[in-house]
Amino acid sequence: MQYKGRGFTVVCAVVATLAGFLMLLTFLSHSAESENEEELPKKFFIAPPPFTPGIFPCSQCHQGMPANRKPRKLEQMHQDIVLKHMPNGWCFDCHNPDDRDKLRLANGRLIKFEESYYLCGQCHGTVFRDWKVGLHGKRTGMWNGEKKYLLCVNCHWPHEPTFKPIQPLPPPVRPSDIK
Ligand code: HEC
Ligand code: HEC
Ligand code: HEC
Numbered sequence: 001m002q003y004k005g006r007g008f009t010v011v012c013a014v015v016a017t018l019a020g021f022l023m024l025l026t027f028l029s030h031s032a033e034s035e036n037e038e039e040l041p042k043k044f045f046i047a048p049p050p051f052t053p054g055i056f057p058c059s060q061c062h063q064g065m066p067a068n069r070k071p072r073k074l075e076q077m078h079q080d081i082v083l084k085h086m087p088n089g090w091c092f093d094c095h096n097p098d099d100r101d102k103l104r105l106a107n108g109r110l111i112k113f114e115e116s117y118y119l120c121g122q123c124h125g126t127v128f129r130d131w132k133v134g135l136h137g138k139r140t141g142m143w144n145g146e147k148k149y150l151l152c153v154n155c156h157w158p159h160e161p162t163f164k165p166i167q168p169l170p171p172p173v174r175p176s177d178i179k
């Protein structure tokens with residue numbers, strides 16, 4: 001009777017140890033996953049993509065429309081988009097030909113327009129790194145809490161990202177000169 005009781009205790013202890021070990025394993029694999037997934041800071045909120053009203057979702061027109069991969073001057077739509085970025089680049093270096101509502105990275109991964117910083121980061125790695133830590137671009141919020149970042153495209157039009165020179169304006173009139 002006593003012997004049987006002890007055996008039961010041993011079995012219980014072994015089961016408990018195993019369960020604990022499994023829990024530890026799950027915990028470890030989970031934290032490793034979330035670490036690798038995104039090296040972005042926690043509590044990371046992005047301003048919405050600055051779309052022209054009514055242009056998104058792109059599929060409202062592009063669904064069922066065959067993708068035209070030929071580099072050309074667009075005449076029926078998007079006439080305002082003339083690429084002045086990436087010599088010899090074309091729309092499908094960034095846009096996904098099969099589902100126009102997504103962007104596409106060089107490795108084939110599809111990303112949402114809310115994540116376009118990954119796209120820019122492929123070629124502008126150092127700027128991307130600076131942006132993540134708040135040295136480039138604009139970051140608001142709390143130093144130790146929620147932060148809000150502006151997307152690269154909130155400031156740089158991706159089709160012609162260089163800033164235009166600002167028109168110089170005359171200085172303000174001195175109050176003493178106002179008659
Ligand atoms: C109102 C309809 C409409 C909407 C909305 C629209 N497109 Fe288009 N798009 C067109 C048409 C029409 C063409 C073909 C223009 C031409 O060949 O001159 C085109 C061409 C393109 C092309 C050139 C390659 C190709 O397949 O012809 C790209 C890239 C593109 N669109 C991306 C987008 C993206 C990204 C969005 C959403 C942000 C979008 N479009 C929203 C109508 C639309
Ligand atoms: C360097 C990458 C890149 C290239 C090349 C590129 N696009 Fe884009 N495009 C973007 C990104 C990123 C956005 C999203 C901007 C935003 O969030 O509002 C965008 C937005 C658009 C939109 C929506 C514009 C609006 O008014 O809101 C259209 C339409 C579009 N692209 C068409 C094209 C066409 C057509 C070409 C080729 C002639 C092209 N793009 C080439 C990255 C690119
Ligand atoms: C495939 C590579 C590639 C991608 C993706 C890319 N760029 Fe560029 N970008 C370039 C190259 C190359 C240049 C320099 C040549 C030029 O200006 O055309 C450049 C130039 C620029 C410039 C101008 C730099 C200057 O000195 O004036 C800005 C700003 C810029 N890119 C922003 C972006 C943004 C924002 C995105 C994402 C929407 C992006 N780029 C995506 C390759 C890329």
Ligand code: HEC
Nearest residue numbers: 117120121124127128131136137138150151152154155163
């Ligand atoms: C708050 C606005 C803002 C945001 C957000 C922003 N930039 Fe810029 N960026 C600027 C300004 C301003 C300059 C300086 C322009 C100049 O000197 O002509 C600049 C310069 C650049 C240049 C050229 C100079 C250099 O250091 O190589 C590149 C490339 C660039 N940005 C890419 C990006 C990318 C990629 C992102 C997102 C990861 C981004 N920017 C986000 C405002 C911004």
